[in-house]
Amino acid sequence: MRRRLNQMRIIVLSDTHVPRMAKDIPKAVYEEIKKADMVLHAGDFAEISFLEKLRKLKKTVGVYGNMDSRELSSALKAKEIIEAGKFRIGLIHGWGASEGLTDRILGEFKGDKVDCIIFGHSHHPLNETIKKVLFFNPGSPTDKMFAPYNSYGILEVDEKMTAEIVKL
Numbered sequence: 001m002r003r004r005l006n007q008m009r010i011i012v013l014s015d016t017h018v019p020r021m022a023k024d025i026p027k028a029v030y031e032e033i034k035k036a037d038m039v040l041h042a043g044d045f046a047e048i049s050f051l052e053k054l055r056k057l058k059k060t061v062g063v064y065g066n067m068d069s070r071e072l073s074s075a076l077k078a079k080e081i082i083e084a085g086k087f088r089i090g091l092i093h094g095w096g097a098s099e100g101l102t103d104r105i106l107g108e109f110k111g112d113k114v115d116c117i118i119f120g121h122s123h124h125p126l127n128e129t130i131k132k133v134l135f136f137n138p139g140s141p142t143d144k145m146f147a148p149y150n151s152y153g154i155l156e157v158d159e160k161m162t163a164e165i166v167k168l
Helices: 027-034 048-057 070-075 101-108
Strands: 008-013 038-041 060-062 079-084 087-092 116-118 126-130 133-137 151-157 161-167
Touching: 008 027, 027 048, 027 151, 038 048, 048 060, 048 070, 060 079, 087 101, 101 126, 101 133, 116 151, 126 161, 133 151, 133 161
Parallel strands: 008 038, 038 060, 087 116, 116 133
Antiparallel strands: 008 151, 079 087, 126 133, 151 161
16 A cells, blocks of 8 residues: 555554453454554553553554553653644543533643544544544444444544544
């Protein structure tokens, strides 16, 4: 697969909870990671061993979530901004009730001029533009307690940015 210079394929994960709620993520996700340029993880890895596993496979940027170990919350930030081509992507986990989550998250990036905000926490997939910002929650590939299905995300960055929720 040939790519233009500014083209990127990013696998987006959140709420994997490995190895606490699941032993690992599905094999289909690993197959997609092989074809990607990088992985963005919006927190709730659970243990640092899973972050290390992802980093051995592909460049991985992550933030810590409310269910992450103390070791992870010491190693990762609560918020990141990633430059991808001409776009700025905000990465955060999220907190509190699902209602009002996007407003709370948007407030965290006030003044940062982001084009997209990737978040997790709710386990509920979302791919929606709100107030000119793409809000992208990939859902969880391992836990569907709060969602109708397991999922992850693919973000394609070129002259434009497109996001897709992939059901497992």
